[in-house]
Amino acid sequence: MLRHAAFTNIWLAAALVVPQLLLVFIFFYWPTGEALYWAFTLEQPFGGSNQWVGWLNFATVFKDPKYWNSVQVSIIFAAATTAIIISVSLSLALLVDRRLPGHQIYSFAYFIPYAMAAPAAGLAFRFIFSPNAGFVAAINNWFPNIWNPATDGFDAMVLVVLCQAWKSIGYNFVFFLAALQSIPRPLTEASAMDGAGAMRRMWDIQVPLVMPTLFFLLIINLTDSFVDSFGIIDITTHGGPARATDLMVYKIYFDGFKAQDYSLAAAESIVLMLLVIVLTFIQFRFVERRVHYA
Structure with missing residues (x-):
C-alpha cells in the first residue's frame, strides 16, 4: 500500500498562501468589483455619492460608433500582431534549433527585445520610423509621402503592429525553442536518413509536435494584444490619426x-x-480540437 506524504503544519501553510491570496484579492478581485460597481452606477468625476443607473452605461457604450471602431481596430491589431509573432518566432526557433554556428549568441539576441518596457519600445520605433529623420526620411525624399504615421491611418497601424510584434517575439521564441529541443533527436535524425529535407522534417515532424506550445502561445498573444498594448499606443500614436489606432484599452x-x-x-x-x-x-472549444498532445 502506498503511503502519501501529509503536511501537518497548517499555520506555516497559511503563512505561505495568505500573502499570495492578498495580492490576488487587492490587485484583481477588488478592482474588478469596483469596476462592476461603477459600470452600473454614475460615478462623479470628483467624488461623491453614486447614482444607480443600471444598464445605461452599457447602452451608451454599444450605441457609440467610436467604440465599435475601437473594437474593429483592436481585432485587426490582435490578429496581425499574433500572426507575425507566431510565424517569425517559430521560424527563428527552427533556425536556432539546427545549432548553426553562433546559435547561442542568436538565442540571447532574440530575447533582448522582450526585456524592454513597452513605452521604451514605442519611443524607439517612433524615432526609427519617423518620416522626418533617418532612413525613412530618405525614402520619403525619393517617394514623397509614401510613409507618414502622423497623417496616414494605415501607416500608423503598421507602426504599432510592428512594434508590438518586435517586443513579443523573444518571449515566444524561448517557448518554441524549448518545445523543439524537447523533440527526440533520433526522430529527426531517422527522417533525415530516410531522405527527408529540412522543410519536410519541419512540416511533418517538428511543427505537429510543437502544436500544444503553439496553441498556448496563440492564447497568450491574443490576450496580450488586447490588454497590454497601451504603452506602445500612448507613446507612438495616441490612438490616432483619426482613431486609426484607438484600441479598446486606449479608449478606456x-x-x-x-x-x-x-x-x-x-x-x-x-x-x-x-x-x-x-x-x-x-x-x-474549436481550435484545441486540432491540437494533439503527445
Whole structure:
C-alpha cells in the first residue's frame, strides 16, 4: 500500500498562501468589483455619492460608433500582431534549433527585445520610423509621402503592429525553442536518413509536435494584444490619426482619465474582459480540437 506524504503544519501553510491570496484579492478581485460597481452606477468625476443607473452605461457604450471602431481596430491589431509573432518566432526557433554556428549568441539576441518596457519600445520605433529623420526620411525624399504615421491611418497601424510584434517575439521564441529541443533527436535524425529535407522534417515532424506550445502561445498573444498594448499606443500614436489606432484599452484610458467618465470607462473595461473570455473559450472549444498532445 502506498503511503502519501501529509503536511501537518497548517499555520506555516497559511503563512505561505495568505500573502499570495492578498495580492490576488487587492490587485484583481477588488478592482474588478469596483469596476462592476461603477459600470452600473454614475460615478462623479470628483467624488461623491453614486447614482444607480443600471444598464445605461452599457447602452451608451454599444450605441457609440467610436467604440465599435475601437473594437474593429483592436481585432485587426490582435490578429496581425499574433500572426507575425507566431510565424517569425517559430521560424527563428527552427533556425536556432539546427545549432548553426553562433546559435547561442542568436538565442540571447532574440530575447533582448522582450526585456524592454513597452513605452521604451514605442519611443524607439517612433524615432526609427519617423518620416522626418533617418532612413525613412530618405525614402520619403525619393517617394514623397509614401510613409507618414502622423497623417496616414494605415501607416500608423503598421507602426504599432510592428512594434508590438518586435517586443513579443523573444518571449515566444524561448517557448518554441524549448518545445523543439524537447523533440527526440533520433526522430529527426531517422527522417533525415530516410531522405527527408529540412522543410519536410519541419512540416511533418517538428511543427505537429510543437502544436500544444503553439496553441498556448496563440492564447497568450491574443490576450496580450488586447490588454497590454497601451504603452506602445500612448507613446507612438495616441490612438490616432483619426482613431486609426484607438484600441479598446486606449479608449478606456481616454474616457476614464481624459474625459473623466469613470462609469463609462468601467463599462468598457467589463466589455473588454468579456470579449477576451469569449475569445479564449472559442479557442479552447474549436481550435484545441486540432491540437494533439503527445
